[in-house]
Amino acid sequence: MSQQGFRPQAFRDPAAAQRLIAAAKAAVAEPVAIMEFCGGHTHAIMRFGLRDALAPEVRLLSGPGCPVCVTDDADIDLAIALASLPDVTVATFGDMIRVPGTGGSLADARARGASVEIVYSALDALDLARNQPGANIVMLGIGFETTAPTIAAAVRVAADEGLANFCVLSLHKLTPPAMRAILDGGVVRVDGVLGPGHVTAITGSDAWSFLPERYGVPCAVSGFEPLDILLSVRDLAVALAEERPAVINAYRRSVTGQGNLVARQLMDEVFVLGDARWRGLGVIPASGLDLAPAYAAYDARNRSAIELPPAGAGPHARGCRCGDVLRGVIAPPECPLFGRACTPAKPVGPCMVSAEGACAAYYRYGRSPS
Amino acid sequence: MGDTVLLAHGSGGLLARELLDDLFLRYLGDDELHALEDAAVLSPIDGRLALTTDSYVVQPLFFPGGDIGKLAVCGTVNDLAMRGAVPLYLTAGFILEEGLPMADLERVVASMAATAREADVRIVAGDTKVVGRGAADRLFINTAGVGIVPPGIHISARNARPGDQILVSGAVGDHGLAIMTQRHGLRFESPIQSDCAPLSGLVQAMLAVCPGVHVLRDATRGGLAAVLNEIAGQSRVGITVHEEAIVVHEAVSAACELLGLDPLYAANEGKLVAIVPPDAASTLLEVMRAHPLGAEATIIGEVQAAHPGAVVLRTAFGTQRLLDMPAGELLPRIC
Amino acid sequence: MCLAVPMRIESIQGTQALVDMGGVRREISLILTPEAREGDYVLIHTGFAISVLDEQEARETLALFAELEEASRELDRAEGREP
Numbered sequence: 001m002s003q004q005g006f007r008p009q010a011f012r013d014p015a016a017a018q019r020l021i022a023a024a025k026a027a028v029a030e031p032v033a034i035m036e037f038c039g040g041h042t043h044a045i046m047r048f049g050l051r052d053a054l055a056p057e058v059r060l061l062s063g064p065g066c067p068v069c070v071t072d073d074a075d076i077d078l079a080i081a082l083a084s085l086p087d088v089t090v091a092t093f094g095d096m097i098r099v100p101g102t103g104g105s106l107a108d109a110r111a112r113g114a115s116v117e118i119v120y121s122a123l124d125a126l127d128l129a130r131n132q133p134g135a136n137i138v139m140l141g142i143g144f145e146t147t148a149p150t151i152a153a154a155v156r157v158a159a160d161e162g163l164a165n166f167c168v169l170s171l172h173k174l175t176p177p178a179m180r181a182i183l184d185g186g187v188v189r190v191d192g193v194l195g196p197g198h199v200t201a202i203t204g205s206d207a208w209s210f211l212p213e214r215y216g217v218p219c220a221v222s223g224f225e226p227l228d229i230l231l232s233v234r235d236l237a238v239a240l241a242e243e244r245p246a247v248i249n250a251y252r253r254s255v256t257g258q259g260n261l262v263a264r265q266l267m268d269e270v271f272v273l274g275d276a277r278w279r280g281l282g283v284i285p286a287s288g289l290d291l292a293p294a295y296a297a298y299d300a301r302n303r304s305a306i307e308l309p310p311a312g313a314g315p316h317a318r319g320c321r322c323g324d325v326l327r328g329v330i331a332p333p334e335c336p337l338f339g340r341a342c343t344p345a346k347p348v349g350p351c352m353v354s355a356e357g358a359c360a361a362y363y364r365y366g367r368s369p370s
Numbered sequence: 371m372g373d374t375v376l377l378a379h380g381s382g383g384l385l386a387r388e389l390l391d392d393l394f395l396r397y398l399g400d401d402e403l404h405a406l407e408d409a410a411v412l413s414p415i416d417g418r419l420a421l422t423t424d425s426y427v428v429q430p431l432f433f434p435g436g437d438i439g440k441l442a443v444c445g446t447v448n449d450l451a452m453r454g455a456v457p458l459y460l461t462a463g464f465i466l467e468e469g470l471p472m473a474d475l476e477r478v479v480a481s482m483a484a485t486a487r488e489a490d491v492r493i494v495a496g497d498t499k500v501v502g503r504g505a506a507d508r509l510f511i512n513t514a515g516v517g518i519v520p521p522g523i524h525i526s527a528r529n530a531r532p533g534d535q536i537l538v539s540g541a542v543g544d545h546g547l548a549i550m551t552q553r554h555g556l557r558f559e560s561p562i563q564s565d566c567a568p569l570s571g572l573v574q575a576m577l578a579v580c581p582g583v584h585v586l587r588d589a590t591r592g593g594l595a596a597v598l599n600e601i602a603g604q605s606r607v608g609i610t611v612h613e614e615a616i617v618v619h620e621a622v623s624a625a626c627e628l629l630g631l632d633p634l635y636a637a638n639e640g641k642l643v644a645i646v647p648p649d650a651a652s653t654l655l656e657v658m659r660a661h662p663l664g665a666e667a668t669i670i671g672e673v674q675a676a677h678p679g680a681v682v683l684r685t686a687f688g689t690q691r692l693l694d695m696p697a698g699e700l701l702p703r704i705c
Numbered sequence: 706m707c708l709a710v711p712m713r714i715e716s717i718q719g720t721q722a723l724v725d726m727g728g729v730r731r732e733i734s735l736i737l738t739p740e741a742r743e744g745d746y747v748l749i750h751t752g753f754a755i756s757v758l759d760e761q762e763a764r765e766t767l768a769l770f771a772e773l774e775e776a777s778r779e780l781d782r783a784e785g786r787e788p
Contacts, residue, residue, distance in 0.1 A: 006711035006713075006746050006758060006763060007727075008627060010767055010770075011766075011767075011770070012686065012687055013770060013774060014686075014687055014688040015773075015774045015777055016770040016771075016773045016774045016777075017687065017688070018688075018777070019773040019774070019776065019777050020773065038707050039705050039707060040705065040707025040708060041707070046691075047685075047691070048685065048687050048689060049685070049687070049689025049690070049691060052689075053689065066705060067705060068705060093702075093703065093704045093705075093751070094701040094702040094703050094704070095701075095703045095704060095705050097701065098698065098701075118701070118702070120556045120557075120629075120702060120704075120751060120752055121733075121734075121751045121752025121753065122751065122752070123734055123752050123753075124557075124752070143704065143705070146707065146709065146750055146755065147704065147750065147751060149737055149753075149755070150737070150750065150751050150752070150753045150755075153734065153736045153737060153753065156736075157736075196707065197707070198707045198709045198748065198750060198755065199707075201709070201748060201755050201756040202755060202756075224707060226687060227770055228766075231766075231769070252759065252762040252765070252766065253758050253759050253760075253762040253763040253766060254748055254756050254758060254759075255756070260737060260738070260755060260756060262736075262737055262738065262739060263737045263755065266736075266737070343697070344694070344697030344698075345695075345697045345698065354705065355630065355703050355705070356703075356705045356707070363694070364691075364692070364694055365691045365692070366691075367692050551729075557731065557732075558729055558730065558731045559729070559730040559731065560728060560729040560730065561728045562729070620727040620728060621727050621728040621729050623727060624726045624727030624728065624729040625727075625729045627710050627726070628710055628712075628726065628729060628731075628749070630708045703708060704708050704750070704751050705707060705708060
């Protein structure tokens with residue numbers, strides 16, 4: 001197939017978009033609320049103006065799908081504390097560098113002399129470890145099921161090589177528990193779920209069967225181009241109109257029912273389930289990934305004697321409502337700090353720092369000129 | 371001359387003189403420089419002087435399509451050109467880190483000399499200091515530039531008026547992505563080259579057909595988005611640009627998709643934004659396209675009275691959104 | 706968690722592959738997709754291929770969009786609107 005078939009442009013035709021928008025609106029008898037659990041969707045929806053285009057018949061809600069946004073203060077503080085140790089270098093994806101904990105961000109720490117490197121891949125962090133035998137490299141493991149397997153792969157490579165100066169601070173979290181927390185919470189009405197396409201490339205679309213089966217809510221697994229998203233929204237609208245909750249795979253070129261078995265197996269080997277604290281949602285049991293006992297030597301938590309007070313008790317910037325934004329309770333402009341004390345240039349909470357945080361997306365793409 | 375820069379090279383003694391003779395003066399061949407006086411005394415200038423200063427601290431020193439030396443000359447020349455000035459003289463002050471390989475310094479200076487010749491500008495004064503290891507990041511360059519603004523030329527970021535057309539001299543994002551793909555351990559192979567170039571020739575060609583150009587700005591740090599926002603703010607006007615009219619090279623677009631970046635925020639070092647009276651736009655476009663540095667020039671939008679200070683982007687997808695000032699450093703993301 | 710882009714595998718060396726998109730190339734890991742072959746398109750996320758793209762499915766999705774666009778033009782014609 002020519003490269004044209006996989007180029008973004010192929011999935012951005014405005015005329016087809018208009019058709020899908022019209023079809024979605026026509027399908028529903030009464031307004032429906034669809035929640036997405038992926039910051040990439042938040043970003044794309046805002047960038048392409050889909051929220052306004054689908055309103056009011058279809059309301060798009062942003063859920064806790066931004067792994068940076070749901071990272072707790074205490075975890076960021078721990079990463080900063082590690083980076084500030086004399087022979088430690090924290091390797092991180094670019095997304096995390098400006099996220100504030102209780103005392104500033106990794107970028108602030110770097111300005112004060114902490115050793116922090118931005119990497120594109122966990123494998124680059126392995127290279128840092130190989131090239132600097134005198135340094136301890138701590139890879140900051142952020143992300144959901146899309147990224148966790150890549151960190152698992154890096155840990156396996158490190159173990160196979162006996163690379164002693166490499167370890168991981170796992171802050172990985174899983175998507176289904178967040179979905180359950182929102183749906184069980186009952187605070188926000190969610191009629192349909194826009195499923196995270198790249199997470200599902202790993203987990204397989206069968207992983208979402210609990211949504212129709214236990215909650216009666218249809219889920220359409222969606223890609224990230226505007227036509228992908230609109231196709232999924234249309235499919236959800238039709239499923240809702242026909243009262244036919246099901247898992248719909250609307251991203252078939254990338255996603256199968258079973259997902260990526262190699263990746264899932266690697267995750268099962270390197271990680272174990274643990275409780276995790278989510279900003280805005282509190283502690284969710286079995287929602288996080290810790291290094292498995294067999295890989296304890298690569299767990300940064302074992303390597304450092306750093307004790308930090310549990311978060312939740314930490315001071316939250318007065319008025320910051322990231323938690324409510326993450327749960328879809330309020331839209332970003334309803335936060336008193338939005339656009340005033342809290343902007344992308346001087347962010348208070350992670351929803352504004354992360355490029356795919358609901359507040360950042362809304363600020364960049366959702367404000368009107370007037 | 372040894373292999374590396376030493377503290378003694380900056381202390382005015384024999385080693386410093388050697389560095390001057392064997393390296394700087396070998397490449398920078400201006401008579402005034404060679405006279406080795408404390409100051410260059412130049413011919414009288416008749417007309418309005420334009421004066422600018424800049425410092426260059428880019429890492430890495432050498433990147434696809436250029437280096438810090440070329441950047442220093444182009445950046446200074448372009449600042450002068452953006453006020454319609456004909457660039458005449460440059461100064462170059464170097465702060466070198468002890469331990470800098472002499473070969474790197476030589477490469478940078480040779481590049482500056484070549485770029486100055488290309489830009490038809492004279493480097494007439496210079497200075498060198500050496501600081502201890504760790505006190506500077508390899509090599510910093512500070513410049514000043516002097517030019518002369520021809521009579522009748524009044525170009526300012528405050529001059530945009532409702533009804534004006536907005537032109538860009540070519541594709542955006544190349545410099546920023548050329549640097550980015552070499553940094554943060556990203557290690558992408560790509561054909562992306564910095565667009566670093568001296569724009570004075572292009573500007574002179576434009577002013578020859580339209581001396582009434584209102585605004586000229588080079589879209590450096592913060593990219594096209596930053597420049598448009600600055601102009602909208604300084605002129606107190608609204609700006610609307612059309613995404614489809616903005617040229618982005620395929621590889622730049624691909625690299626942006628890969629790294630989660632927006633090419634409208636990436637730096638350019640050889641592109642200008644021109645805001646011109648509507649009746650001059652198509653003539654200027656022709657003139658720009660006829661010039662090697664303006665071959666991909668397009669009209670990207672217009673100025674209006676509505677929403678003063680704000681820049682609106684009409685997307686290729688048919689929607690519209692605000693194009694804000696960049697929040698901070700351009701960073702790659704995985705989410 | 707979502708930034709993954711389709712790139713074409715130009716060559717494979719062990720568990721690494723050289724991939725290309727629009728002239729931008731990088732070495733990435735096939736550890737998570739050992740079944741990938743030269744010429745395949747893979748989704749790249751943080752330097753790893755996470756999924757091998759299904760050309761046939763992509764074609765069908767694009768065909769669906771084309772159908773929508775054609776349906777739109779048909780409707781416009783039927784209702785006497787200018788295309």
